[in-house]
Amino acid sequence: MGFVHQFWQLTIDGLMSGSLYAVIALGYTLVYGVLQLINFAHSEVFMLGAFGGLFAARELVNNFSDTPSGMASVGIVLVGLAVGALCGAAAAFTLERVAYRPLRKRNAPRLAYLISAIGASLFAVNMAGKLWERQNVTMELPFTNGTVFHVFSAEVNTKTLVIILVAAVMLVLLDTLVARTRLGQSIRAVAQDADTATLMGVNVERVILLTFIIGGLLAGAGGFLYAMTFSASNNMGFIPGVKAFTAAVLGGIGNVRGAMLGGIVLGLVESYGGYVFQASYKDVIAFLVLVLILMVRPTGLLGERLGRAA
Amino acid sequence: MLLELADVEVAYGAVTALRGIRLTVDAGEIVTLLGANGAGKTTTLRTISGLLRPRAGQVLLDGEPLSKIPAHQLVRRGVAHSPEGRRIFPAMSVRENLLMGAFHDRKHVARDLEHVFGLFPRLQERVSQAGGTLSGGEQQMLAIGRALMSRPRLLLLDEPSMGLAPLVVRTIFDVIAQINAEGVAVLLVEQNAAQALKIANRGYVLETGQVVLDGPSGDLLADDRVRQAYLGEDVAVPEHDLPHQLAK
């Protein structure tokens, strides 16, 4: 009876974290699409975006004596998102240039990329710890977190609504970009066959860089949303990173819509599961899901249609 | 001269694949490149389109060296390459594949699509089917069509008849002749020497990374060594005339 009572609330919570996972998962899946490699340092892109967005938004919030409202709230959230996205993009750009590109020029074995990414991740996590202390950094919400409406028995508050809406907008934008634009066309071409894409006049190096940047924009904005609601810290990236990766695999790595679906499904599973099991083991659920998919259906829910929009 | 390879050498690590190739293609010509498996034909085409870089020697297009030009800009200069094994984008539809051919310049897309569909009506019937699900022959048509979408001056074709039924091979060769008649120079790599020499103006025979024979198609067709090695004919050839590989 408890579960039934809680069902809608758990659903709403699951959707909220799931949409964040989806936003981060896209970064894994896009890079996997064009390079066939797991970007282990993507979680640090998320972390750096989170710090950037949080610091910018916190600065603005501190200028108000009360909780901002109306246009001011919208403005602050947008600034936080933009700064977070830019920091994420800058981090992803640097990562690509420093940790991946030199290896690609040498045509290094794939093991080398994984290791290099681990190095980048170590560097970023501990550098952030040095620059901004090793603790949780929080900010005050730039809006009043009241209940906006009810879904059956569940309350949907402003925070949840903001996250779900922003994530939804980003997902739609990305989907359109991949499916309809010229850049999307070249991303899909590189994902399917990089050499042939070159023959068609696609600048593969540029596409790879832009793919990293797009993943960074999304993860950075997602990082801000996360930091705004919870907190930011130098090692915050790890858990959401593993979960987002799980989401990407769940949907079918390389598959853009799969990552979105995988994120939402994982968020829901985790939310229901966290209620059924002990909350402190909630993080284990994602891992179990990962191992389970790998055993049962390693190509994910929608299959690894590499480079395909759907 | 449209294309010239001046003593081009290419190596994969320690393996030397091309050992000083000289080859030219003039505007409007069909030139065929023959050779056994592993002779270096694909390597030659991939070097021309910049996917591989020569260790020595130069590739010149309109007399200008290509060494500083990134591979992806070659299509802008009028070189289109239909690679070995077709390399269709499997998850893209026929139409999307064709649009990829016009990636660098989409001014004439509508007209060029018509043109390709005129050459290969089969493609029009399957315009929204995924490239990966086409038959081998259809994929080959798509690969050639895709290359044509870039309005090339020079078309590089790597074994367009590989694995196809004789009737489809005929269609493909007819289309190659037709494309050439419209003014496109073609460098054609083929195992099917008889048919290739029939439509080509000139030909080169490659062996372990070297040109061992070249000349007008007629001469090559008449050459006993070519007839024995590539046309499968039984001809008595004096031993000492044979380059070492052909002798086997």
Added chain:
Amino acid sequence: MSTTSATPATPSVAPTPPPSQPGGAAALGRAAAAALFSLAGLRQLGVCVLIGLTLALMTGPNGKAAEPLGAVRHAILAPRIVTYLIIAAVLWLLIALWPLARPLWSMGQAAARGPVTAVAQQRFAPLGLNLALLIVAIIMPMFFSNAAVTWMVDGVGIYALLALGLNVVIGYAGMLDLGYIAFFAIGAYTTAYFTSKTAISAHFPVSLNPFFVFPIAFVLAAVAGVLLGAPTLRLRGDYLAIVTLGFGEIIQLIANNSHWTNGPRGAFGVPHLSIHLLGINYSWKLDPKPYYYLLLAIIVLVMIAFGRLERSRIGRAWAAIREDEIAAEATGVPTLRLKLLAFAIGASVSGFAGVLFASKQFFNPQIFSLQASFLVVTIVIFGGMGNRLGVVVGSVVLQGLAFYLRDKVPATDRFIYFGAVVIVMMIFRPQGIVPSRRRKREISLAEHGVGHADSLGSAPTSESGAR
């Protein structure tokens, strides 16, 4: 992968006159100026300045969350920046003028090569070298303080042993295990469980001598490795990395949350190692030296065993898998089983090390952090994957530096440097400081498009149909 250049596309350097030529000085000056102020030269300058700024930031003061740009300001907009700009400038000169100096360098190298290689190529040289190193290792503790010897056990020795185990996974089988410390934790908690009634809440009915726990932990860790590896290894090789990463985290999570393990308080009072045999009664107590020699003996034994393994049929099969997994599979090498074996061997060495560690000192879940796993990876990469001596040297150098710099570099900053070291190694010297000759060749072959040099499988660039 994209444009595979058959010959690496090095920026072509204009042929420069050899420096000894008459009137060479002026020509050399002009060549130097040309190299420095060309477009490429100026780009290099930019890169060097960025490196300098990064170094300034790495070595700079710690910042505060309340003042996000504070650390940057104090590290970069301060007089100390001059030092780092000088470093950047020197670096730039070295890089940009290297092409000019190269002829000199190779001339010197050729001159030096003769005698040096003659010595190195004698058959007994490796043996002699190993013996010399062993003797150094044996007498070393006599010259060091107690604190240093303790570190030589906990910091250098244990990690050398761990690195030897992980080397089987990374170096021999060409896979990546990022939760390696989890098996170490399994070993440690197993020891607490079997040897003491009080160390953690869970305990075995009888308390065993820690020596008996070695085989138990060895087997348990191997089983855990198989359970984890079996479902994962079938798949794309890079999935193993992330699954082990998650596993490492979960083991730590369980250690932290379960009351069986005493949660965050950790394990107290695991008995020390002791021998009671044939009238000999000896216990390892608080003095680190006996531990050091025990560990040294174990490391030497493991090195010898792994050396045999490397040259055995199994070792050759691993090499075949690294070079071309599909071909190996086709010639009847049971690739999946062998990869699993490597993974399990690595895990059991880690479990084994855990017993040693637990019987020496107090531990809590914090020891088994993700960072510890990463540290072992760093040591293997830095030392030279695939080279037993290399990974031990890696541990000695990296952990030795960590000890030497313990007062100058805050412990928390260490991993910034480790991260940088890993990236730099991957860019410039993926084979490590003491490379395995075979591994080095494989990497270079793979870079020319021959083979893989890992067993992550070839990445699918396209679905069926194309290709």
